[in-house]
Amino acid sequence: MNPNNADNPDTLRRVAPAAERNRGPILDVLSRVLPKTGMVLEIASGTGQHAVHFAAALPAITWQPSDPDAASRASIDAWRKNVSLANLNAPIALDVRSAPWPVPDSLAAIVCINMIHIAPWEAAEALFQGAGEHLASAGVLFLYGPYKRGGAHTAPSNAAFDDQLRATNPAWGVRNMENVVDLGRAADLWMEEAVSMPANNFCLIFRRTGI
Incomplete structure (x- = not known):
């Protein structure tokens, strides 16, 4: 991560190269699957690059980063102040493990990118x-990241990444x-698609299928 470059003189605005690479393909899917209006809560927004990109492209949605x-x-x-988007809220402090969440009920969607493998189960x-x-x-509920299928990695690079994660923290990993689908069923959230990226x-x- 390099927060400083010629296009980013603001040292607070962090830049993650991976976010620059994946924001376009992710937006293609979000544009298709998200509700057209309402509030979308982004969990673990990180640098903020995704938030500004998605909010700019989806002006009818209110984007709530967290x-x-x-830091x-x-x-x-x-990033939010740099772009001045009316539909991009100020970020809130939110740890998914701390209840209650400081957000409204009846959210249109929740977006979580690259979190669950860099966090405990x-x-x-x-x-x-x-x-x-x-x-x-x-x-x-929209998730993005690497996953095993049937207990097996989908690529050698993912296996190496998994080893790296577990070496950093044994509670992390691809x-x-x-197992993620099972969590959804327990919460009345049913997986409609797994889109290869x-x-x-x-x-x-x-x-969510319940009332």
Whole structure:
């Protein structure tokens, strides 16, 4: 991550190269699967690059970024002030494991990019529990990241990445897609699609079916 370059003189605005690469393909899927209006909560917004890109492209949606990390929230807010979008809210402090979440009920959607493999499994459990509590009926939970399928990695690079994650923290790691789907069922969130993405990632689209 390099927060400083010729196009980014603001040292608060962090730049993650991966976010620059994947924001376009992710937006292509979001544009198709998200509700057309309403509030979308982004979990673990990180640098804020995704938030400004998606909010700019989806002006009828109110984008609510969040992150438990104060430095990340400062970066998100710096990006937000740089673009001055009416539909992009100031970031809020939110750790999925801390209830209650400081957000309204009946959210149109929740978006979570590259979190559950860089967090303990309890964070994934809490994410689905919170989504089940805060999503409107037919609301969407959108996940992006690497996943195993049938207990096997989908590419050698993902296996190496998994080893790196677990060496950093034994509680982290690339998750089995089937286990994530099971979390959804327990929260009345049913996976509609698993969309293959560049760099051996997936978009998982869940929808809340209850009232």
